[in-house]
Amino acid sequence: MATSAMLSLLGLSLINLAITRASPLQVIRDNLPILGLTVLYCCYLFSLAYSENLSLGLAFIEREIPILIIPVIFALNRKVVSERLIVMLTIFVGVCCFASLVTLFFYTLPENESMAWVERLAFLNVKPYVQLSKREAFGVYSPFLDRLQFSNLLALGVLCCLHIRIKTQQVIFWGLALLLVLTSAVLGGKGGQLGLMAGLLTWFSLSFFRTIYPKWNTRF
Numbered sequence: 461m462a463t464s465a466m467l468s469l470l471g472l473s474l475i476n477l478a479i480t481r482a483s484p485l486q487v488i489r490d491n492l493p494i495l496g497l498t499v500l501y502c503c504y505l506f507s508l509a510y511s512e513n514l515s516l517g518l519a520f521i522e523r524e525i526p527i528l529i530i531p532v533i534f535a536l537n538r539k540v541v542s543e544r545l546i547v548m549l550t551i552f553v554g555v556c557c558f559a560s561l562v563t564l565f566f567y568t569l570p571e572n573e574s575m576a577w578v579e580r581l582a583f584l585n586v587k588p589y590v591q592l593s594k595r596e597a598f599g600v601y602s603p604f605l606d607r608l609q610f611s612n613l614l615a616l617g618v619l620c621c622l623h624i625r626i627k628t629q630q631v632i633f634w635g636l637a638l639l640l641v642l643t644s645a646v647l648g649g650k651g652g653q654l655g656l657m658a659g660l661l662t663w664f665s666l667s668f669f670r671t672i673y674p675k676w677n678t679r680f
Contacts, residue, residue: 466529473536491535501528546627549620556617557636559604560643567600567646574601600646611649614640615656622663 477484488495504521511517534541541548566574578589578601586603602610621637624630644653 497531611652614644
């Protein structure tokens with residue numbers, strides 16, 4: 461369903477490109493950094509040439525097609541995205557926070573009650589509860605997404621909160637960022653946590669050299 465929606469957006473974006481009579485070459489030149497993200501998918505396509513199982517390779521290519529489609533959609537709609545970026549990021553952060561609250565809700569319950577709630581909410585197509593020997597050691601239950609994927613989204617959500625906080629000066633986004641960090645710590649997912657640490661280190665380093673360092677350099 462998600463792939464179908466993305467293909468529909470891509471089709472509408474191409475139709476809009478034709479209606480506005482924009483130059484495809486100009487669009488490519490103006491959006492090279494965005495379209496550069498499609499290189500990974502091109503590498504996947506090239507890997508089919510030496511794949512030992514072509515059918516599995518094609519299935520993988522089909523599954524990873526969002527890596528190709530999403531940058532193209534953003535490039536074709538760059539003006540709209542830039543005008544409504546804060547709104548889009550705010551919606552993304554809101555969804556991440558909602559999923560975080562639900563995840564923490566399951567985490568605070570005893571395991572048998574969590575399993576009972578999962579059965580009650582089965583009509584929402586939540587992920588099945590997998591009972592593990594050590595709940596904290598192997599990662600807590602994630603109702604909507606695979607735990608590792610959710611951890612990656614939480615890292616992106618925190619960085620989005622920092623960006624929105626700078627642009628809007630809304631203090632509430634500090635609290636939302638803290639909620640997402642707490643959920644990431646509870647959830648696990650080392651890849652997402654390492655990505656979050658790297659992102660925060662980069663953000664704080666840039667903030668230091670843009671704001672604090674010039675004052676220290678002038679004073680001392």
